[in-house]
Amino acid sequence: MYGGPIRVEGGIRARSQRGSIGSTWWSRRFIDILERVCDKGRLSRGRAYARRGQVLSIELSPGEVRAAVQGSRRDPYEVVIRIEAYAESRWAIIEESIARQAVYRAKLLAGEMPPEIEELFAALGIDLFPRDLDMDCSCPDWGFPCKHLSAVLYLLAESFDDDPFLVLAWRGRTREQLLGSLADVAGGHPTRVEDVPFADRLADFYAPGATAHRPERRPTTDAPDLLLRVFPPPGDLARALTPAYQELSGP
Known part of the structure; x- marks a missing residue:
């Protein structure tokens, strides 16, 4: 006769305890x-x-x-x-x-x-x-x-x-x-x-x-760093352009 699963201590438990699982x-x-x-x-x-x-x-x-x-x-x-x-x-x-x-x-x-x-x-x-x-x-x-x-x-x-x-x-x-x-x-x-x-x-x-x-x-990635990664400048311009990227991303 089925008596249910053996209880586990420390198992991996879903965070969602009700309703649907998955939010994204x-x-x-x-x-x-x-x-x-x-x-x-x-x-x-x-x-x-x-x-x-x-x-x-x-x-x-x-x-x-x-x-x-x-x-x-x-x-x-x-x-x-x-x-x-x-x-x-x-x-x-x-x-x-x-x-x-x-x-x-x-x-x-x-x-x-x-x-x-x-x-x-x-x-x-x-x-x-x-x-x-x-x-x-x-x-x-x-x-x-x-x-x-x-x-x-x-x-x-x-x-x-x-x-x-x-x-x-x-x-x-x-x-x-x-x-x-x-x-x-x-x-x-x-x-x-x-x-x-x-x-x-x-x-x-x-x-x-x-x-x-x-x-x-x-x-999430900081905005200046993200700009440099998405639009990488050629050669050694990254160091020179970083201050400008930071200014553009400022308030």
Whole structure:
């Protein structure tokens, strides 16, 4: 007889305890795909698992997410979710297309995902968000996806809220790689951005017993620095133009 999952102390718990999960357009886009193709009953139970903190760990790498979920049995279930990670040749085309759009570059440098970027991917004949997910869980549930997979998918969507670059990292491009390449394509120097491992971001993003209150947003890039990165001047003019950029961005 089913007695419910074994209670977990210190698991990864969704911040959203009621209503929908996901607040930004990119996380909602991911959730909409799931809710359109997956069994609603198991998705509902997956949300309950995510909110109870039944997910023990999540590791994201190019093309793959691995997680452990505590169910009703003693040993946690192993979850794997795979999508296509794009090759270097394809990313070179993507980055060149993004670099042509100054507004896209500016938003990405500020830590935002421009809504138009999905259309840019589509125009190149590729998907930003996966249409199909290759998913496996070690549980005996015949449903697809099972509640354990669903819980991990919902937590992924919530993590996309504060770090849209995880969507791109899953496709094979880290934040540091993308922004560095965009600076190169635009004719500037590679942008130095700290590439924090997903596991470390997740540790900061979630906390045991987390509430629906959202953590403080990371500060966006200072305006003068952003101008220099989006419109890099040639040669050694950056040092000379910095005071002018600062004056333009002042009150």
